[in-house]
Amino acid sequence: MADIEGLKQQKPERSIECARGNQKLGEQKGDMKGYWSPLSITASHTNTSMLSQLEGAMDAIIKVFYKYSGKEGNKYTLTKAELKNLLKGELGAFLKYQKDPNSVEAIMKDLDTNQDGQVDFQEFIHLVTALTIACNEFFVELLKNQGKL
Incomplete structure (x- = not known):
């Protein structure tokens, strides 16, 4: 596999194509707004x-x-409004079952470990990790209760 750090330093002049076919991801301007990632590159x-x-x-x-x-x-960070939009757009089912009307504020407070009022990528990954662990525990318990584990 190519050196990812070296690839992140490159500034391609052309459109980057998704590795899964020829889906255009947008012009790469070095600002990550074309929704590309080092893995795609x-x-x-x-x-x-x-x-x-x-x-x-x-x-x-x-x-x-x-x-x-x-x-x-x-x-490179999410504000509270951006986090709320991400949660609604990408984890709508998760928010749907939250009983606390201030759940986004609570999530933001929990994620914002450096207390700068924004969530950076590393802080965001903690949410993804916690939700993934919770989903796994739920399905393991469900399978145990069904006698499949």
């Missing part, structure tokens, strides 16, 4: 026709974060 630079399932999931998480970030300010 790695795959396209190494002539890989397809990302693995895990690489595809990582690629999707990166793209989702940058799809919502930077609308109100810093392109």
